[in-house]
Amino acid sequence: MARVREAVRQSLAELPRGTTVLVACSGGADSLALAAATAFEAPKLGLTxxxxxxxxxxxxxxxxxARKAAEQCHSLGLNPVQQVQVEVSGPxxxxxxxxxxxxxxxxRAAEELGAxxxxxAHTRDDQAETVLLGLARGSGSRSLAGMAPISGPLRRPLLEVSRSTTVAACLASGLTPWHDPHNDDPAYTRVRVRHEVLPVLTEALGPGVIEALARTASLVRADADALDALAAELTATAVRRTSLDSGMEVQIEIGxxxxxxxxxxxxxLRQAAIEAGCRPTDLSAGHIAAVDELITGWRGQRWIDLPQGLRAVRRAGAIVIGRGVTG
Incomplete structure (x- = not known):
């Protein structure tokens, strides 16, 4: 528990006094340990x-x-505690x-509660799994960068804490975590990585694999952040957007x-395709490579088909991405 508290303290230390923080708690060991550590550390920092x-x-x-998880959060001294039911649907x-x-x-809860x-409560183990999933998709350095410790209002204090540590913290604190059966269901890709892939890698390469994968995420993230900043500057000068009845049309100046x-x-090119309407999860490295060929390997191609019914074409010195576009 001391290890978990230390991680939380470091994550919250620079927040202004009076800030309200909310723990996303599922009732599992990771989020219960996070809830307990936050309840202990936040008041000392002047936080709600x-x-x-x-x-x-x-x-x-x-x-x-969910009710039992909320009750445990209350018993730890967290206040307010909100229980929310959602409908899971969509692509x-x-x-x-x-x-x-x-x-x-x-x-929505953060907005309502003024947080x-x-x-x-993502742990080092979750980070390692995320890196392996990104590697399997072949979707570039941003995917290999894993989860960021801070992303807007979201903070992940436990990214350098192991899952076994959160389980031990709950045991030491007398907390009763819930074990989600979905975490053992091989129908989920992440579960197969957790229970099949990582154990094989650990046996073959040694017990430091999880730590090494998490460390790789941290190193790659620094590089990806620097490249993203440069790409944002380039986007600001090279990309134009036009709103049409068919949707957003994005033009990228080839020169x-x-x-x-x-x-x-x-x-x-990836950002332009997303702005035009491609879902990031459907946009592969192969799609981007094909669009890049319109710039570097132009041979009179008509267009490149992209997800969500979009096309990319080369027209009048620009790459144009939108619905129904033609050269």
Missing amino acids: AGAVVVDHNLQEGSTDI GGPEAAARSARYGALT DVILL ALESEHLALRSRV
Whole structure:
């Protein structure tokens, strides 16, 4: 518990006194340990600490599970504690839909309760899994950068804390965590990584694999942040946007990109495609490479098909991305 408290203290230390922070608590070991540490550390820093328990309503008894998690948060001294039920639906599969519903509920709760910070209980093990999933998708350095310790109002204090440490912290504190059966369901890709892939890597390469993957995320994130900043500057000068009845049409000036490094071109093209309406999860490195060929390997191609019914074409010295565009 001392290790978890230290991580929370470091994450919250620079926040102004009077700030309200909310712990996203599922009732599992990671989020309960985070809740307990936050309840202990926040008052010493002059912060108000509450919690939000999101009930995804995906299994029988979920409301009771959420209620018990909320009761434990109350017993720790967190206040306010809000219990919210969400409807899980939408594109991207059940994991993506649940994540989208959860983050939406957390954002709304923070607005209602006047909170500036939401604490998430992702651990070093979660970070390692995220890096492996990004590697498998082949979606570039931003994916390999994993989860950021701070992203807007979201903070992840436990990214350098192991899952075994949070379990031990709950045991030492007399907390009773709930074990989500979905965390053992091999139908979920992340579960297969956790229970099948990582154990094989650990056996073959040694017990430091999880730490090494998490450290890789931290190193890659620094590089990706620097490249993203340069790409944002390039986007500001090279990209124009036009709102049409069919949706957003984005034009990228070829002359501004053709002499730039691929690392910058690909970022500008990816951002342009997303602004035109592509879902980030559907936009692959292959799509971006094909659009980049319109700049670096132009052979009279008609257009490149992109997700969500979009096209990219080369026209009048620009790459144009939109619905129904033609050369």
